[in-house]
Structures are given as C-alpha cells and as structure tokens.
Amino acid sequence: MTMPVMEPQLDATTLRSWAQAIDSGPFSSLCWGERIAFDNPDSLTLLGAVAAWTERVRLVTTVVVPQLHDPVLLAKGLATGDLLSGGRLTVGIGVGGRHEDYHAVGADPASQTRRGMAERVAVMKRVWAGEKVTDSVLPVGPPPVQAGGPPLHIGTIGPKTIRDAAVWADGVAGTTLDLDLTRQAELFDIARTSWAEAGKPAPHLATSFWFALGDAAPARAQVHAHLRRYMNWIPAEFVDAMAPTTGWAGNEQELAEVLGAFAAIGTDEVHLIPTSSDIDQVHRAAEVVKACV
Incomplete structure (x- = not known):
C-alpha cells in the first residue's frame, strides 16, 4: 500500500494514521514516491517518520531519483533509514519523469538517463560497502543494517532500463497505467531473462497502479481527479483523454479478481496507489488482501 503523499492538505496525523493502518494490516510493504516541484513530503524525512511509526512492514521508495540528490548524502540518508527501521x-x-524536478534542485537534466542513474547507484553501493569515497578519516556512515545496503528495485516500464539494471538491481518496481497483463508479463519475462544472464537470483517482481474502491462512477471520478492534480505537467485535455482507462476503479470483488490476475503472471507484489487520503480506502483494501492471502 502506497502512502497518500500526492494528495492535498496532508498533515502529520493523516500520514501517521495511514502508516499505522498499513503496518497493522496484511500489506507486505509501505510505499511512497518522490517529487520535488510539488507539495508532497520530502522522501528522506518521511522515511525517518515511517520507520518510527511502523514495526513490521517493509518500507519501499517508489521511487527515489538519485540524480536529484548528492549520491553520498542520499546513501547516508537511506542507510540511516535502514538503521531506524x-x-x-x-x-x-x-x-x-519531470524536468521541473531537476531544475528545482539545480540538477542537470542531461543526467536524466539510465547511465546517470547507474553511476550514482555505484557510488551509493560503495558507501554502503564501507569504502572511503574521499580521503576522509572515516568512511561515510552509518552502515546499513542490511549487508551491502538495502535491496534496490528498478522503477521503470521500459525493457531497455530493465536489461541495464540487471547488473545492479535486485528487482523491478514498475507501474502499469492501463493494467495490461500481457504487457506486464512480457516485462517480467525480460527481467527474469536479464537477471539469469547476469548470473543473479531471480528478481523480485512488483508493479503498481492507481486505485479507488467504491461504486463505479464516483470511484472513476476519484481516479480522474487525482490524475488531474498529480499529472499537472501534462496538458489537462491529455489527462482527461487517458483518465477513463488509467488506473483501476471498482468494488472489492473486482479488486480481488485483478490482484489474482496479477498473481497468475508471477507478480510478487502489487503496490496499490491511493487516489484519496480517506483512510477508509486502506481498511477496505485490507479486507480484500486478507481474503486473497
């Protein structure tokens, strides 16, 4: 379950309530995404908070963009989150996916490439391994609890990025806009093959989609309103055109069927992305997941 970090008018009480509801439910992971030029919480600050608010669930950034950060500071912040959790x-x-985030922090949009990402991941892995990345007296710490650093999942819907990431990633954390199972199965097959060719264990396979639980028309309207707000860098008429087939809206039985279909193609995890900060959405989804497992 993803935190409602892209919803308006959030406060600490809402975020804490969601984190604790996710932790106490049947969910395997608590997720959150990163943006800069938006009013969502800062990813690393939120990591510290959810580490303190939860005890059981895994904490998953979906995704953090290393080119928007100094890689050493990012490695330190993530290692601290691993320690706290x-x-x-x-x-x-x-x-x-947005140049405006790069401009907001003074990052070079030319680094918005697979190579730029991989170069920064390499630095982070060196930090987590305890190597000195400068001539400092001590290496940058703290050391992460997980040996070698936390697992890394590549967030993408592109086959080239999946193939490239096989050398450094442990899994895939993609997304599906239209819940195309055939397309998703093809990407998972590419990941399995790429990891095998790299001589690595099978990858963790995850995908995500926006969801709204409720009667058909209001649930679809909820998804539409969320997309209008979240996809603010895209002309509104384009968002309106894609909204009827983007994400998922329906009742509990229909969600169970969708989750079962993803399980059937070998999905290890579905990261549900809320389109409302109403915590009833978490509780209703929890009942569906309990029935599925």
Whole structure:
C-alpha cells in the first residue's frame, strides 16, 4: 500500500494514521514516491517518520531519483533509514519523469538517463560497502543494517532500463497505467531473462497502479481527479483523454479478481496507489488482501 503523499492538505496525523493502518494490516510493504516541484513530503524525512511509526512492514521508495540528490548524502540518508527501521528498507530507483524536478534542485537534466542513474547507484553501493569515497578519516556512515545496503528495485516500464539494471538491481518496481497483463508479463519475462544472464537470483517482481474502491462512477471520478492534480505537467485535455482507462476503479470483488490476475503472471507484489487520503480506502483494501492471502 502506497502512502497518500500526492494528495492535498496532508498533515502529520493523516500520514501517521495511514502508516499505522498499513503496518497493522496484511500489506507486505509501505510505499511512497518522490517529487520535488510539488507539495508532497520530502522522501528522506518521511522515511525517518515511517520507520518510527511502523514495526513490521517493509518500507519501499517508489521511487527515489538519485540524480536529484548528492549520491553520498542520499546513501547516508537511506542507510540511516535502514538503521531506524531495523533493516526493513527497500529502495526503488528511477530516472524521474519531470524536468521541473531537476531544475528545482539545480540538477542537470542531461543526467536524466539510465547511465546517470547507474553511476550514482555505484557510488551509493560503495558507501554502503564501507569504502572511503574521499580521503576522509572515516568512511561515510552509518552502515546499513542490511549487508551491502538495502535491496534496490528498478522503477521503470521500459525493457531497455530493465536489461541495464540487471547488473545492479535486485528487482523491478514498475507501474502499469492501463493494467495490461500481457504487457506486464512480457516485462517480467525480460527481467527474469536479464537477471539469469547476469548470473543473479531471480528478481523480485512488483508493479503498481492507481486505485479507488467504491461504486463505479464516483470511484472513476476519484481516479480522474487525482490524475488531474498529480499529472499537472501534462496538458489537462491529455489527462482527461487517458483518465477513463488509467488506473483501476471498482468494488472489492473486482479488486480481488485483478490482484489474482496479477498473481497468475508471477507478480510478487502489487503496490496499490491511493487516489484519496480517506483512510477508509486502506481498511477496505485490507479486507480484500486478507481474503486473497
């Protein structure tokens, strides 16, 4: 379950309530995404909070963009989150989809590439391995609880990025806009093949989609309103055109059927992305997941 970090008018009480509801439910992971030029919480600050608010669930960034950060500071921040959570952190990594986020922090948009991402991941892995990245007296710490650092999942829907990431990633944390199972199965097959060719264990396979539980028309309207707000860098008429087939809206039985279909193609995890900060959405989804497992 993803935190409602892209919803308006959030406060600490809402975020804490969601984190604790996710932790107490049947969910395997608590996820959150990163943006800069938006009013969502800062990813690393939120990592510290959810590490303190939860005890069981894995904490998954979906995704953090390393080119928007100094890689040494990012490695230190993520290692601190791994320490605070007792080794429950998984780091989704992506290149990001918005130039405005790069401009907001003074990052070079030319680094918004697979190579730029991989170069920064390499630095982070060196930090987590305890190597000195400068001539400092001590290496940059703290050391992560998980040996070698938290697992890294590549956040992408592109086959080239999946193939490239096989050398450094432990899994895939993608997304599906239209819940195309055939397309998703093809990407998972590419990941399995790429990891095998790299001589690595089978990858963790995850995908995500926006969801709204409720009667058909209002649930679809909820998804539409969320997309209008979240996809603010895209002309509104384009968002309106894609909204009827983007994400998922329906009742509990229909969600169970969708989750079962993803399980059937070998999905290890579905990261549900809320389109409302109403905590009833978490509780209703929890009942569906309990029935599925």
